[in-house]
Amino acid sequence: MKRGTIWILLTGLMVMSLVLASCTKSTTSSTITSNATSTSSTASATIPASTLTTSTTATTAVVTTTVTNTGHWWDSLGTPLYGGEITIAGTSNVVTFDPYNGTSYNCVAYSWLEQLFTDDWTMDPSVFAFQMSFRPPDYAGGCLAKSWEFTNPTTVTVHLRQGVHWQNLPPVNGREFTSADVLYHYDRMLGLGNGFTKVSPYWSTNPWVSCTSITAPDKYTVVFSWPGLNPESIAENMQQATLISCMEASEAVAQWGNVNDWHHAIGTGPFILTDFVPDSSLTMVKNQNYWGYDERYPQNQIPYVEGIHLLIVPNSDTALAALRTGKLDRGGCKIQQLQGVKTTNPELKVIMTRGAGMDVDPRDDTAPFNNINVRIALQKALNLPLIASTYYLGTADPTPQTLTTFDIKGWGWPYSMWPQSLKDEYSFDQAASKKLLADAGYANLHTYIACDSGGDMDLISIIQSQFAAVGITMDILSMDSASLNTYLLTAHKNTALAIRGTSLIGRNLAPLRVLTEFQTGDQVNYVMWNDPVFNAFAPAANAATSIDAIKAIDQQANEYVARNHIVISLCTTSSVGLCQPWLNGWTGQTQSFGNLSNTYLARFWIDQSVKKSLGH
Numbered sequence: 001m002k003r004g005t006i007w008i009l010l011t012g013l014m015v016m017s018l019v020l021a022s023c024t025k026s027t028t029s030s031t032i033t034s035n036a037t038s039t040s041s042t043a044s045a046t047i048p049a050s051t052l053t054t055s056t057t058a059t060t061a062v063v064t065t066t067v068t069n070t071g072h073w074w075d076s077l078g079t080p081l082y083g084g085e086i087t088i089a090g091t092s093n094v095v096t097f098d099p100y101n102g103t104s105y106n107c108v109a110y111s112w113l114e115q116l117f118t119d120d121w122t123m124d125p126s127v128f129a130f131q132m133s134f135r136p137p138d139y140a141g142g143c144l145a146k147s148w149e150f151t152n153p154t155t156v157t158v159h160l161r162q163g164v165h166w167q168n169l170p171p172v173n174g175r176e177f178t179s180a181d182v183l184y185h186y187d188r189m190l191g192l193g194n195g196f197t198k199v200s201p202y203w204s205t206n207p208w209v210s211c212t213s214i215t216a217p218d219k220y221t222v223v224f225s226w227p228g229l230n231p232e233s234i235a236e237n238m239q240q241a242t243l244i245s246c247m248e249a250s251e252a253v254a255q256w257g258n259v260n261d262w263h264h265a266i267g268t269g270p271f272i273l274t275d276f277v278p279d280s281s282l283t284m285v286k287n288q289n290y291w292g293y294d295e296r297y298p299q300n301q302i303p304y305v306e307g308i309h310l311l312i313v314p315n316s317d318t319a320l321a322a323l324r325t326g327k328l329d330r331g332g333c334k335i336q337q338l339q340g341v342k343t344t345n346p347e348l349k350v351i352m353t354r355g356a357g358m359d360v361d362p363r364d365d366t367a368p369f370n371n372i373n374v375r376i377a378l379q380k381a382l383n384l385p386l387i388a389s390t391y392y393l394g395t396a397d398p399t400p401q402t403l404t405t406f407d408i409k410g411w412g413w414p415y416s417m418w419p420q421s422l423k424d425e426y427s428f429d430q431a432a433s434k435k436l437l438a439d440a441g442y443a444n445l446h447t448y449i450a451c452d453s454g455g456d457m458d459l460i461s462i463i464q465s466q467f468a469a470v471g472i473t474m475d476i477l478s479m480d481s482a483s484l485n486t487y488l489l490t491a492h493k494n495t496a497l498a499i500r501g502t503s504l505i506g507r508n509l510a511p512l513r514v515l516t517e518f519q520t521g522d523q524v525n526y527v528m529w530n531d532p533v534f535n536a537f538a539p540a541a542n543a544a545t546s547i548d549a550i551k552a553i554d555q556q557a558n559e560y561v562a563r564n565h566i567v568i569s570l571c572t573t574s575s576v577g578l579c580q581p582w583l584n585g586w587t588g589q590t591q592s593f594g595n596l597s598n599t600y601l602a603r604f605w606i607d608q609s610v611k612k613s614l615g616h
Contacts (some may be wrong), residue, residue: 024383046170073126080294081304082304083306084582086326087310087311088309089331096260100200102202108282113265114268117156117238118241125588130589134511147432151223156224160182166268167268182247186214190487192214211225212227233542270602271601272285272286281311282309284309304605305601313587324348329606331578332577335573336458348579348580353575354572355574356405359499359501359567359569361497368440375566376436379425380426381427386428387459400569401569402555403515405572411511413559425565426569447472451478451499452480454481455499459570463570503517512538525588537556537557581610582606582607584604
């Protein structure tokens with residue numbers, strides 16, 4: 001995979017520069033010299049001046065833009081059109097609107113709260129399709145950041161866009177976004193100043209806490225200082241698309257104490273939140289004064305659509321029915337449903353995306369799952385090749401995964417490197433499974449699995465059946481997504497097995513980011529793995545001074561996870577993406593749009609003539 005960083009020899013150490021394309025770039029050129037002391041990424045296209053006004057009332061006029069063929073790959077997607085609305089579905093309620101409160105399940109706050117970095121909208125999908133969470137640095141671009149460079153081995157200087165304004169809502173009232181806003185945000189998240197002395201408890205284990213200082217030498221410049229000389233960890237931290245990177249307005253926090261209430265949702269983004277009904281829907285309208293322009297068509301101010309509707313639909317079958325009847329513009333289905341969808345709705349666009357690994361997650365600090373032989377027995381009870389070939393109709397990969405997905409080449413510990421003795425521990429063998437359970441004193445084990453009621457209950461039934469064949473009786477404890485996340489991640493109430501839509505292994509996140517997942521105290525460590533050996537991997541990787549050293553530590557961590565059977569590996573599946581023929585611009589990027597919804601939902605468009613011709 002092409003690397004998105006420029007490596008420069010500086011005092012004998014490797015220093016990576018974040019050479020990322022800005023949101024407005026058309027090309028980026030780079031020169032590497034042995035005596036260089038800094039590198040930079042800058043926008044090569046001019047952003048039109050802001051047209052900020054005092055009105056936030058959405059218009060209803062449909063404006064069309066005539067665009068001649070440019071010779072670019074995106075010409076085949078058609079000419080962008082203004083007007084219409086996009087309706088999508090989420091599986092769980094939005095539980096917070098404030099980035100201080102950490103990971104917000106089904107959060108769409110990214111539509112109005114923006115980050116410094118985003119995806120490069122001009123990137124050809126044949127080169128990189130943005131269908132995994134990991135973004136190599138050279139495939140990223142600037143959002144609130146216009147350009148950036150390493151000014152010394154541990155310091156990244158970010159130059160902000162000028163003319164970016166907050167949404168014209170009180171108490172911010174459309175003032176310009178400046179470096180003071182970036183300082184305030186990270187001071188609040190990390191307890192670095194501005195009256196904030198403690199890191200948010202939700203971000204206490206996030207790698208951002210290692211940032212030693214953030215300063216603003218002028219109105220449009222922010223300087224980030226990091227410890228050590230680890231280029232990979234700096235890049236992953238600076239670019240991660242999570243709420244810790246989303247900028248909230250200081251005036252809103254000062255007036256209300258926080259921005260938990262949706263009425264206080266104010267950002268710099270392309271959409272303005274106008275209504276929220278818990279467990280039902282969320283509505284946003286176009287920010288008429290948004291600063292952004294389409295990088296593919298720089299004369300086009302975005303967003304193209306007039307609004308976004310998010311419907312909370314916990315049941316996937318209900319969401320699919322809504323998609324089939326034209327009530328949703330984008331969705332998905334189980335692989336088992338795809339042929340039926342193609343038969344009844346041949347007009348729907350289908351995009352297949354390789355997913356992350358799946359897993360069954362035991363409570364590792366509680367008997368009987370604190371016994372590694374019990375965990376091996378659970379693994380050997382599952383016939384993954386059979387599940388892949390029958391239930392997933394040959395579209396899934398039964399190869400057991402470890403921490404980092406094998407799809408990120410050059411990282412992790414690929415299955416081909418595993419010794420045969422370890423492969424045997426992951427192979428289907430009911431007799432061996434029964435013996436391991438009996439020898440551990442659990443010949444007739446009774447347990448339960450906590451799961452999402454809107455998840456893949458058929459798969460859970462298959463797991464239940466295969467466990468039963470080796471003497472494991474497993475009850476099913478189902479609940480809605482928000483309750484499950486609270487049960488597992490916040491309350492830590494689970495004492496047996498669990499399965500979530502988000503896996504803990506086979507992750508396609510940035511390689512260093514996943515090194516914290518089984519750390520003691522990490523929010524997603526709901527298996528409660530507590531081991532100083534694993535706890536040491538992330539600090540060691542962050543302190544490493546070469547990419548080879550980082551990869552070696554990452555490989556050790558992946559091998560450790562595999563050998564200790566921290567979780568039970570399932571198949572790596574493929575996701576089925578579906579969208580209406582009138583929704584344009586989507587080529588499979590980030591199936592849920594979630595963490596970069598400000599980028600994607602602002603740049604998709606609706607062809608209302610096609611929609612009308614199909615009776616919608």
